[in-house]
Amino acid sequence: MELRVLKYFLTVADEGNFTRAADILHITQPTLSRQLMELEDELGTALLIRGKRSVTLTDEGFLFKQQAEMIVELSDKLEHTFKDKKGVVCGTIRIGAAEAVGCRALALYMKEFRDKYPDVQFDLYNGMADNIKEMLERGLLDLGLVLEPIDTAKFEYVRLPQKETWGLLLRNDHELAEKDTITVEDIRQYPLIMPGRENAKNEVLHWMHCEEKHLNIPAYYNLLSNAALLVEAGMGCAVCLDGALSIHADPALCFRRLLPEHTTRSVILWKKNHLFSQAASLFVQTIQEH
Structure with missing residues (x-):
């Protein structure tokens, strides 16, 4: 199994089309198709579902794609590591x-x-x-x-x-937006969009002295940019950190620190x-x- 063929497979998987992938790789479509068929024969399993106009991945193809991406990334990193010029940090x-x-x-x-x-x-x-x-x-x-x-x-x-403080991201027209500070007790009655990372979520719940099942949680988030869109749409308020919010300022939303204060780094x-x-x-x- 050659690294070149892994790159061929990943290009086809990303493009979903043999013709476009062949153009990107600067090889002919029959050559590309033959290389991937030989790869499937070598592995003893089908990786691609070939349609008339598009190509999709089989379940095995999805698994193979994840591993192939890791191998190609490691190869690229290794190549960059040993391309350092003599006497020059690069x-x-x-x-x-x-x-x-x-x-x-x-x-x-x-x-x-x-x-x-x-x-x-x-x-x-x-x-x-x-x-x-x-x-x-x-x-x-x-x-x-x-x-x-x-x-x-x-x-x-x-x-x-630098310290970051937990608080609540909410719309400007929300009734809690009129308060300068909000207590944990104030927010329990409202729909709360919570961080999805297990460690962070558990820390927030412990700080709130509350169990997950006792809260109205319409959604979990991993990046605040997504949570901010849900808050803007009116789905609820997001429990988040002020540091992340400073990167995604939105004039339609506001942030209120929660008491008792809880910080992280x-x-x-x-x-x-x-x-x-x-x-x-x-x-x-x-x-x-x-």
Whole structure:
């Protein structure tokens, strides 16, 4: 099984069409079709359902696509790592980041590092903390920025000083918007859009002294940008952090801090005993110095 063929398969899976995929790959359609048929024969299973105008994945195809993406990403990372010029710090540093005010500090670190080492590039991925941790463990990311609480047993980390405060995101015409501060007791009667990450959700419920089954929860979210749309549509109010909200300011919505006050911080973490490239190692040192 060749890496080239994995890339062929992923292109067809993404495009859903042999003709478009062949054009992107600069090969003929019969060649592409033959290569993927040989791949299926090698695996002993069908990966693609070939229609007249489109191609879809079988269940095995979806599973294979996930693994193939990981292999290709690792290959690309390995290639970038060993393309460093002699005597010059270069290469790509891959970072995963959750929505948090700590991203502002991370952006400043990246700018400072790039000014010092202009041949370095950053590959920034935004996502949930759990996804970022998984990608760190698989070696697909060098560093991750996530919000506490976090299980750091497998990671080294640096805690950033900026605090983020839990509160309620609601529409300007909501009756609670007239209050400067809101108590946990005030919000229990309203539909609440809650964070979907298990650690964060459990922390919020513990802080509210409430069980999940006693709340009206119309939806869970992983990124606040999605939750904000639900709040704007009138589905409910979102329990969230002010740091993430500052990245998605919306004049139709407002944020009110909840009492008793509850805060958290961002951490930048990396896998223990991870073998960094020269660029990533220097970037970690820069963060630690700050």
